[in-house]
Amino acid sequence: MEEIKISTSSTSIKQKQKMEPWVFFPPLLFVVAFIIWVFKNSPAVVAKQLAVAYSFVTDKFGGILELYVVVLFILCLYFIFGPQANKRLGDEKPDFSTMSWLGMIFTSFAGLGVLTWGSIEFFYYIQTPPFGIKPFSTAAYSWSMAYPLFHWGFTAWAMNTIFGLVFAYLFFVKKKDVIRPSTACEPLFGERLVKRWLGKLIDALFVIGFVCGVTTCIGVNLPTIIALVTKIFGLQDNLRLDTGVILSWSFLMAILLYTGLKKGIRYLSDFRVYFGFGILAFIFVFGPTASILNTFTDSLGKLMGNFVRMSMYTDPYYKTGVPQSWTIFYWAWYLALVIQCGIFMGRISKGRTVREYVIGSLAAATAGSWIFFAVFSGFSMHVLQQGIVPIADIMAKGGQGAAIVAIWDKLPLAGIMLVILLIYGFIAMQTLLNGATYTLSMVTTQELSGEEEPPKWNRIFWSITLGVIAVAMAYIGGIRPSQTMTIIGAVPMFVITVLILVAFFKDLKNWPTSKSEDIS
Numbered sequence: 001m002e003e004i005k006i007s008t009s010s011t012s013i014k015q016k017q018k019m020e021p022w023v024f025f026p027p028l029l030f031v032v033a034f035i036i037w038v039f040k041n042s043p044a045v046v047a048k049q050l051a052v053a054y055s056f057v058t059d060k061f062g063g064i065l066e067l068y069v070v071v072l073f074i075l076c077l078y079f080i081f082g083p084q085a086n087k088r089l090g091d092e093k094p095d096f097s098t099m100s101w102l103g104m105i106f107t108s109f110a111g112l113g114v115l116t117w118g119s120i121e122f123f124y125y126i127q128t129p130p131f132g133i134k135p136f137s138t139a140a141y142s143w144s145m146a147y148p149l150f151h152w153g154f155t156a157w158a159m160n161t162i163f164g165l166v167f168a169y170l171f172f173v174k175k176k177d178v179i180r181p182s183t184a185c186e187p188l189f190g191e192r193l194v195k196r197w198l199g200k201l202i203d204a205l206f207v208i209g210f211v212c213g214v215t216t217c218i219g220v221n222l223p224t225i226i227a228l229v230t231k232i233f234g235l236q237d238n239l240r241l242d243t244g245v246i247l248s249w250s251f252l253m254a255i256l257l258y259t260g261l262k263k264g265i266r267y268l269s270d271f272r273v274y275f276g277f278g279i280l281a282f283i284f285v286f287g288p289t290a291s292i293l294n295t296f297t298d299s300l301g302k303l304m305g306n307f308v309r310m311s312m313y314t315d316p317y318y319k320t321g322v323p324q325s326w327t328i329f330y331w332a333w334y335l336a337l338v339i340q341c342g343i344f345m346g347r348i349s350k351g352r353t354v355r356e357y358v359i360g361s362l363a364a365a366t367a368g369s370w371i372f373f374a375v376f377s378g379f380s381m382h383v384l385q386q387g388i389v390p391i392a393d394i395m396a397k398g399g400q401g402a403a404i405v406a407i408w409d410k411l412p413l414a415g416i417m418l419v420i421l422l423i424y425g426f427i428a429m430q431t432l433l434n435g436a437t438y439t440l441s442m443v444t445t446q447e448l449s450g451e452e453e454p455p456k457w458n459r460i461f462w463s464i465t466l467g468v469i470a471v472a473m474a475y476i477g478g479i480r481p482s483q484t485m486t487i488i489g490a491v492p493m494f495v496i497t498v499l500i501l502v503a504f505f506k507d508l509k510n511w512p513t514s515k516s517e518d519i520s
Helices: 021-040 043-081 098-107 112-127 138-144 146-151 154-173 181-189 197-233 239-259 262-286 289-305 307-311 322-347 354-385 391-408 414-443 456-476 480-510
Strands: none
Touching (some): 043 480, 098 354, 112 138, 112 391, 138 289, 146 354, 197 391, 197 414, 197 480, 239 414, 239 456, 262 289, 262 414, 322 480, 354 391, 456 480
């Protein structure tokens, strides 16, 4: 999960220059306190304490989070077959044709994350398999690609789909221009409380959770970018290089935001999509095509045959740590970002029936992810099984990023492909940062409607702030600290999303029934 996109109905020259202090300052204090704590202690001490926090949350609340996600998936089935299935999200015609709409959902997940995890996640399950299976055994190999498809499949996108439905209902049925999660809680608490302290508390907690989720996006993908830079330019991997790459994202985005180059940002995003699928097509055609297809098909069958078991696996007996390290981490990560993804998916879904929206969202998002995993995981599995790349040795010596680049170095025309992948990764992270800073500046600006732009200084501030937090993560080192940020952020987001769901179902009885359910 990496690409975070936000869409507004229109733009306006008018800008509100006042921040929302009760939403802006609490998250800022959290960020400042966290950064001070990180740099005041040694990386080893910080990493150890974060590991304790990670284990506490995943062990104590992992089962609850897994059940919550299962409920969200069941809700998708309810809306496909239930009484609201034929209701429309607004009386107007859709803004986009069905193919364009599906394409927007399909391509919105073509970020660097699917390349990073598509190339290496399978190996972790070979190295530390689930269900007490022997590491590096044939059984471990057979499970190794089923789990990535599970973590990037229907269950994952059920979260975005449900909250996209909530926001589409608010946008086009209730005619509310929602930019803050507190607004979605009005049916539960009433307008008065939502506009006062409770709404500001909800929005402040949301900002904290979202910042943690975005920090994870940057932190888990940074090693891939750094490994590409060191490979191509012959540089040494150190904190100075990490800091330079992170701040280059932040300051470039600050410049783009300050100069108002919206078209340039849009072109970057479109270029990233075409670039990504061009890379996919090249590897599929000129790589081990038969091996890619066979591996994907077998892994899909493994997933379908064990879907329920994987959905509720908490490992209380073998205690391998697989669900805590992966499934619960992924669900927490998606939960930290789900409101932004939901707003985007809701914004583009005007005029769709509920059934059409849910089926289209689940299918398009899953297909967009699985195609990347089929190609990149299939290629990586091929080079591992053929003994072309000793992934275990490289992981032990150079870490995850080095192992990914070693795999990519075996692609056809590798010298050119590594440069292309570096450009793609840089652009993907740039568009991620753009969407994140825009969201944060919208929520922390006072009295801002969906038709107005947040002030430039606010967007620049959050761009630099996210960069500084990412530098702190690089200072600690390793993937786990970045994963812990998402676990921390998921705690308030869990509460907020439950409140939003309760409010949504409370208000469903008010869905108009006098309108025709059919629009020619």
